[in-house]
Every structure is written in C-alpha cells, then in structure tokens.
Amino acid sequence: MIEGEDVVKQYETGGQILTALKGIDFSVEPGDFVAIMGPSGSGKSTLLNILGLLDVPTEGTVRLDGEDVTDHTDKQRTLIRKQTIGFVFQQFYLLPTLTAQENVEVPRLFDDDEGISERAIDLLERVGLGDRLDHRPNELSGGQKQRVAIARSLINQPRIVLADEPTGNLDLDTGKQILDEFQNVTERDVAVIAVTHDELVTEYTDRTVNLIDGGIR
Amino acid sequence: MMERLYKRFPALLMARRNITRTKVRSVLAGLGIVIGVIAIASLGMFGVSLKYQLSQNLGDIGNQVIVTPAGDEGVQEITRRDVQRIERASTSSTVVPVKQRVDPISFDGRGSPTHELVSGMSHPAKTYTASEGRIPDPLRSGAVIGSDVAEEHDLRPGSTITVNNSTVRVKAVLESRDGFGFASPNNKIILPASSFADSGYDQVIITADSGTAANQSARAIRGDLNERRKRVNVQELGSIVDQINSAFSAVNTFLIGIGSISLLVAGVSILNVMLMSTVERREEIGVLRAVGYQKTDVLKIMLTEAVLLGIFGGLVGVVLSIGAGLAINHYVVNDVMATFRLQNMLYVVLAFGFGVITALVSGFYPAWKAANERPVEALRS
Ligand SMILES: Nc1ncnc2c1ncn2[C@@H]1O[C@H](COP(=O)(O)OP(=O)(O)OP(=O)(O)O)[C@@H](O)[C@H]1O
Ligand SMILES: [Mg+2]
Numbered sequence: 001m002i003e004g005e006d007v008v009k010q011y012e013t014g015g016q017i018l019t020a021l022k023g024i025d026f027s028v029e030p031g032d033f034v035a036i037m038g039p040s041g042s043g044k045s046t047l048l049n050i051l052g053l054l055d056v057p058t059e060g061t062v063r064l065d066g067e068d069v070t071d072h073t074d075k076q077r078t079l080i081r082k083q084t085i086g087f088v089f090q091q092f093y094l095l096p097t098l099t100a101q102e103n104v105e106v107p108r109l110f111d112d113d114e115g116i117s118e119r120a121i122d123l124l125e126r127v128g129l130g131d132r133l134d135h136r137p138n139e140l141s142g143g144q145k146q147r148v149a150i151a152r153s154l155i156n157q158p159r160i161v162l163a164d165e166p167t168g169n170l171d172l173d174t175g176k177q178i179l180d181e182f183q184n185v186t187e188r189d190v191a192v193i194a195v196t197h198d199e200l201v202t203e204y205t206d207r208t209v210n211l212i213d214g215g216i217r
Numbered sequence: 218m219m220e221r222l223y224k225r226f227p228a229l230l231m232a233r234r235n236i237t238r239t240k241v242r243s244v245l246a247g248l249g250i251v252i253g254v255i256a257i258a259s260l261g262m263f264g265v266s267l268k269y270q271l272s273q274n275l276g277d278i279g280n281q282v283i284v285t286p287a288g289d290e291g292v293q294e295i296t297r298r299d300v301q302r303i304e305r306a307s308t309s310s311t312v313v314p315v316k317q318r319v320d321p322i323s324f325d326g327r328g329s330p331t332h333e334l335v336s337g338m339s340h341p342a343k344t345y346t347a348s349e350g351r352i353p354d355p356l357r358s359g360a361v362i363g364s365d366v367a368e369e370h371d372l373r374p375g376s377t378i379t380v381n382n383s384t385v386r387v388k389a390v391l392e393s394r395d396g397f398g399f400a401s402p403n404n405k406i407i408l409p410a411s412s413f414a415d416s417g418y419d420q421v422i423i424t425a426d427s428g429t430a431a432n433q434s435a436r437a438i439r440g441d442l443n444e445r446r447k448r449v450n451v452q453e454l455g456s457i458v459d460q461i462n463s464a465f466s467a468v469n470t471f472l473i474g475i476g477s478i479s480l481l482v483a484g485v486s487i488l489n490v491m492l493m494s495t496v497e498r499r500e501e502i503g504v505l506r507a508v509g510y511q512k513t514d515v516l517k518i519m520l521t522e523a524v525l526l527g528i529f530g531g532l533v534g535v536v537l538s539i540g541a542g543l544a545i546n547h548y549v550v551n552d553v554m555a556t557f558r559l560q561n562m563l564y565v566v567l568a569f570g571f572g573v574i575t576a577l578v579s580g581f582y583p584a585w586k587a588a589n590e591r592p593v594e595a596l597r598s
Pocket of ligand 1: 038
C-alpha cells in the first residue's frame with residue numbers, strides 16, 4: 001500500500017552532508033503491523049517522516065497505492081496525510097490549550113463533522129481515558145498524554161498509523177492495552193508502523209525491520 | 218451559543234484559547250489598539266466639536282459683505298457716489314447703506330439715558346425681517362430694534378423709547394439670527410436715515426444669494442473702489458468661515474495623524490506578540506500541519522487571533538472614546554448628546570476599523586511565517 005523504493009535522505013549541515021538513509025526499500029500492506037528497531041540516530045524517525053509524507057526523500061520514490069507521491073505539492077501531501085495517515089509522535093505534541101477530547105478532535109475540527117464528539121469519546125474510552133475527557137494535557141501523566149495522542153492518530157480513520165515510540169512512556173499493562181488497540185485496527189485493514197526500542201512491541205507485530213546506520217539489516 | 222459559533226468557525230475556538238493562554242501578553246497587545254482607537258476617535262471628535270462650536274457662533278452670515286470706510290487711510294465716510302459704485306459692482310445683491318452714531322437713549326422714558334450705537338437706514342426691510350410688527354419700507358419714522366434689545370428692555374411694537382430727548386415709537390422687532398459682532402441684527406437699534414444729519418454713510422451691508430456670490434461682489438468692490446487709493450475695507454464673512462473650515466480640517470488631519478502613529482505602535486506590539494507566540498507554538502503548529510491542516514488553515518487560525526485582539530481592543534477603545542466624546546462635548550459645546558452626531562460616530566467607526574485592520578495587517582507576517590514552516594522542521598526538538 002505504501003512503499004518506499006531506494007529511499008535516500010541526506011541532510012546538509014554546515015557544508016557537511018550527512019546521509020541518514022542510505023537507499024532503503026520498504027513497503028507495508030493493509031493490516032500489516034510492522035516494528036522498526038534500531039539504535040538512536042539510525043534514521044528511524046527520518047524514515048517514518050518520509051513514509052508519512054511529512055518529508056521528501058533526497059533520492060528514491062515513495063508510492064501510495066502504486067501512485068508516485070514523491071513530487072506532490074505541499075497541498076496534495078497535506079490532503080493525503082489527512083485522509084490516509086495517522087501520526088503518533090515521539091513527544092506526543094498535544095495542544096496545551098485544548099482538553100483531551102478536543103485534542104483528539106483536532107484533526108477534524110475544520111470539517112463539518114457531526115459525529116466527531118462521539119467518535120473522540122469512543123476512542124478515548126478504548127485507550128482507557130473515558131474519565132479524562134475534559135482534562136488539559138498539563139493535568140495528564142506522560143502515559144495518558146501518549147494515549148490521547150494515539151486516540152488522535154485514529155480519529156481520521158487512517159489507513160496507515162505511524163507511531164514513534166508508542167509505548168515508550170507506558171507501564172507494561174497500559175503498553176499492552178495500547179498494543180491491543182493497534183492490533184484491533186490492523187484487523188480492520190489498517191497498517192501500523194511502530195518505531196520502538198521495546199521488545200514487548202515485537203510480540204504483537206507481524207515483522208520487525210532493523211535499521212542500523214541508515215540501512216536495513 | 219458559543220458552542221455553535223465554535224462549531225461553525227473552529228479557528229475561533231483555537232484562537233480564543235491561544236489568546237487566553239497568555240492573558241497578560243494579549244491584554245498588553247490589545248492595550249495598544251485600545252489607545253490607538255481612543256486617540257483617533259477622541260481627537261477626531263474634538264476637532265468636530267471645535268468646528269461645530271465655531272460655525273455655530275458664526276451663524277448664517279456667510280453671504281454678507283460689509284464695507285466700511287478705510288479709517289486707517291483717513292477716509293471718514295462712504296459717500297453717496299461710493300454707494301452707487303458699490304451698487305454697480307455688486308449686481309444681484311441687496312445693498313443697504315447704514316449710518317451710525319452713538320445717541321443717548323432711555324428705554325423706559327424715565328431714568329438717565331445710556332449711550333447706545335444707533336444705525337440709520339432708509340431700507341432696513343431689504344436686509345432684515347421682522348418677527349413682531351412690520352418694518353416700514355422705506356423707514357421714515359419710528360424705530361426698529363433687534364430681538365436682544367427688545368427682550369432686555371421688554372419692548373414690543375407700539376412701545377416707545379427716548380432717543381436724543383425725543384420720543385420714538387417702536388415699529389418692529391427683528392427676527393433673531395445666529396451671528397456675531399457687527400453682523401448680528403440682535404442688538405441693533407435702527408432709525409430712519411433721514412434723522413441723521415450728515416450725508417455720508419458709515420457702513421454698507423451687501424447681502425448676496427450665496428457665499429460665492431458674496432465673494433464675487435467683494436472682489437468687484439475692492440477692484441472698483443480701491444483701485445487708485447484704498448477707500449474702503451471690505452469684510453467678507455463667508456471667506457472667514459471657509460478659512461476657519463479649512464484650517465480646522467488641517468488641524469483634524471494632523472490630530473488623526475498623531476492618533477494613527479499610536480496605532481502604528483500598537484501594530485508593532487501585536488506583531489511582536491504574534492511572532493513570540495509563533496516561535497513558542499512552533500511544534501503545535503507543526504502537529505496541526507502533520508495531521509492535515511493546510512497552510513491556509515494555519516493562516517486562518519493565526520489571523521483570527523490577530524483580529525480577535527483587534528476587535529477586543531477596538532471595542533474597549535470605542536467604549537472609552539465614547540466616554541471621552543461625552544466629556545469633550547460637555548465642555549466644548551455644552552451638549553452631551555452632540556457626541557452621537559453622525560460625524561462623531563463616523564470617527565468612532567473609522568477608529569475601530571483602523572484598529573482591526575492594524576491588528577490584521579500586523580498579524581499577517583507572523584501568520585504567514587507560521588503557515589510556511591515545514592512541519593518536519595517544526596517537529597524536531
Ligand atoms: N534536520 C536534520 N538536519 C540534520 N541532521 C538530521 C536532521 N534530522 C535528522 N538528522 C540526523 O539524521 C540521523 C537520523 O536521525 P533520526 O531522527 O531519524 O534518528 P532516530 O533513529 O529516530 O533516533 P532516535 O531513536 O534517537 O529517535 C541522525 O544522525 C540525525 O542527527
Ligand atoms: Mg526518533
């Protein structure tokens with residue numbers, strides 16, 4: 001479904017060129033639950049950003065449903081992100097001014113969407129935060145914020161969920177709850193790609209990709 | 218109600234939350250707008266009041282030209298020939314020559330007489346209208362008096378006054394008119410010209426149909442009578458009124474210019490606040506972009522914030538300026554309700570509009586900057 005072919009990403013800093021991804025082939029199909037593992041700085045977040053159409057590769061091609069989206073305009077890529085992709089960021093990035101429920105609704109706030117509140121509440125209940133709907137992020141623990149972020153990534157009914165360390169801040173039980181939730185969505189043909197250091201995650205995933213120094217091993 | 222509004226304009230919800238997040242900072246930014254709006258509105262209203270006050274004093278004498286002998290050149294009187302030349306020069310206007318002297322007058326027939334300025338005219342009916350009685354044309358006997366004189370001494374047509382030890386009957390009381398100084402009919406005492414011994418005149422009043430016609434006559438008279446040697450002074454009230462008006466619009470433009478500078482400062486402070494807030498919220502904006510907000514959506518949110526600041530600042534400013542307007546009109550024109558005259562309200566609306574536009578314009582650069590940040594860059598920290 002989403003596919004990167006020979007993806008190279010280079011960063012230029014102070015005249016030096018740093019190659020973060022060295023020609024990666026990667027693809028996921030609907031319903032796949034894939035873990036990306038690797039040491040810090042190996043390019044995991046970079047790959048996730050490229051697959052999530054947040055960033056463009058220096059070389060190589062990204063295809064969505066067979067269509068080359070590498071050279072799409074910002075506007076087109078933004079629309080695809082909205083329709084197809086859900087993000088869970090390494091630092092959650094909730095909006096501090098909004099309640100948990102509003103944070104979940106954020107991606108759809110600009111659409112005239114009637115059932116949005118019910119869906120947001122339902123999602124928060126599924127990640128175990130049914131009693132925290134009106135809390136602001138500063139009134140939530142790290143793990144609770146993480147779960148709000150996960151609920152937010154699912155509100156647009158994406159076909160791909162990209163999660164950077166989704167269980168990084170969670171205890172074992174809550175981690176399992178989240179992973180169960182991810183597994184549930186993969187059963188509805190949603191692909192989940194999770195960057196992780198957590199061996200627990202690999203118990204749930206279909207396969208694990210090891211990224212070392214910008215290359216897949 | 219708010220819920221519905223937010224559903225309808227989600228940018229409003231986010232903008233409001235963001236503004237209230239840093240209350241002190243927002244209030245300070247809004248304060249700039251408040252001051253700017255007050256400055257423009259109240260300076261504008263001040264100018265309007267002054268002008269109104271002045272033109273009220275001047276009254277409707279703009280179409281009169283008054284010719285007096287050039288005393289500084291040694292000319293003592295306006296001769297009959299002069300009057301004829303004035304009549305020729307000012308076509309289609311009424312020309313009324315006036316003699317003047319100071320006479321001892323007793324208004325109640327008893328007591329010691331006071332000395333008053335008396336005018337001698339043979340055709341007062343040409344320039345004045347009566348509110349009581351009838352002005353004989355020509356005036357051969359009796360007296361015609363201004364409304365202030367009548368009121369002060371309780372006189373009406375039929376009453377008698379004593380001028381120069383002879384009894385004179387009041388024929389008519391003149392209609393009161395707005396005006397000032399020598400042009401005002403309100404304190405005139407008019408006797409027949411024939412009761413004056415000398416043959417020359419002290420004043421010629423020319424009444425034209427309009428200010429422009431008056432101006433033409435004045436120029437013609439100056440050209441004719443003062444051609445070789447200055448014989449007469451020609452005073453034209455219409456041009457005084459025009460000069461005052463244009464002086465006041467210059468003053469007003471200047472005052473509003475000063476007000477606009479304070480709005481400029483307000484704009485800079487909003488720019489500053491918004492820039493700070495885009496830097497602080499870099500990541501949040503990055504997230505919005507990541508989850509599918511277009512650049513225009515981000516632009517909308519940020520501009521809504523700026524406009525909200527402008528609207529709130531502007532509204533507070535409007536309320537305070539109306540307060541200032543009430544005070545100004547109370548002290549300058551002595552009429553509090555004059556604040557709500559259309560011209561004043563136009564200034565208030567103008568000031569409010571400027572305030573909101575200033576906020577919008579100064580919000581634009583920060584908003585544009587926030588919208589064009591690449592989300593990957595914003596989300597790396
Ligand atoms: N914008 C950038 N400019 C310069 N270098 C960058 C940039 N983004 C990433 N890099 C570099 O690319 C490499 C890969 O970074 P990336 O964030 O993908 O690592 P990661 O695998 O996600 O690490 P972690 O597990 O610590 O999150 C790093 O060496 C990093 O310094
Ligand atoms: Mg990372």
